[in-house]
Amino acid sequence: MTLEYTLTDSEKLAHLDADELHRLVGLVEYDSESDPFPVSGWDAVVWVVGNATQTAHYFQSVYGMELVAYSGPNTGNRDHHAYVLRSGAVRFVIKGAVDPNSALIEHHRLHGDGVVDIALQVPDVDKCIEHARLQGATIIEEPRDTADEHGTVRTAAIATYGDTRHTLVDRSRYNGPYLPGYVERTSTFRKRDGAPKRLFQALDHVVGNVELGRMDEWVGFYNRVMGFTNMAEFVGDDIATDYSALMSKVVCNGNHRVKFPLNEPAIAKKRSQIDEYLDFYQGPGAQHLALATNDILTTVDQLRDEGVEFLATPDAYYEDPELRARIGEVRVPIEELKKRGILVDRDEDGYLLQIFTKPIGDRPTVFFELIERHGSLGFGKGNFKALFEAIEREQAARGNF
Ligand SMILES: [Fe+2]
16 A cells, blocks of 8 residues: 655745644545555636736735736737746736637636636546546547656646536646746745744635536546545534525545535525635635644734735624633634634544635635634534624625525
8 A cells, every 4th residue: 555645835935844734734644555546736726807907916915925826928829928936835826818809718607716627636647637537527638648847747627516627737747837838937026024924824615606406417427537535514503594595515535635516505594605705706616725734823813914804703603612621722822813703623533723814805815715624623513603793794784685
């Protein structure tokens, strides 16, 4: 049995080790040889936005990310700008059209700012595509090599929910800043004195919102096509308020680096937050990205100072004796969490601290979660109800509830 404990290039660059990744995102050892579709970890989250130049600045100035590579008109790409940003092992690629006839224009007209590609690192692109094809997946791009002076990258892409895709990347023979076609570029943005080195270290999970009644189909897709297993299951009252509801299941890859909760709306008295997302994104898509941090208090303080707005948590949440009994001892006084609106949840393995931002773009679609894990491999099941009531207040304020 081969224990898959190899660090990805991004993790090595971020000086993370297996123990830290175990704590941060729940990395586990597993036997990749018996996996029909081995996935090593995340490669990049690729966004399409209306103004990549400004969004890239926002992710640097507010979220503390660093610009590492670029493609655009100056590098021979006349179609769009693409800025590659990093924080720890997290890589975002922000694309925005330059050419008025770019295909990105239509994508953005339909969906607004959002995630178009959740790219994954795999050791063997061809093996994955062969398996995906046998299982009936839509192959968007066949395996191919691209090369430059830094080496060769092998990539392919398969379709997932909505207009979202998974590009599969084998960069084992490549040491450039991102992909061929990109040049190294560093930030002209200067962090303020005393700003933390980085606000998050790793990507924990990416949640997909899918159509009513199709969650199990997509769980099946990840089981069958990508060999993912089911982690946890939330159905029914756990995540229902009096008015709206959703159902959620979680799939993950063999080493648990890549975790995909999948949500569908459930029938209730009013429109669920998932319905609102599906209307405004015009179909399924990535709902939130959970960014793992070692120090959620500092991260939240810093983001708030930069103007990031988080969902408000009712004071009642912290005063609830049931909650106090459920969560037990955590590393900071509850008052510190209450001050910041940070949620806490505990299960048999430990606890986690989490908080959610408001949608980051103009449409009520994609947002971030900050998460600090202490043993728990859950997703905050105990917080769903408290959280959804907070989301519904926001939804009502927008007139969509
Ligand atoms: Fe989450």
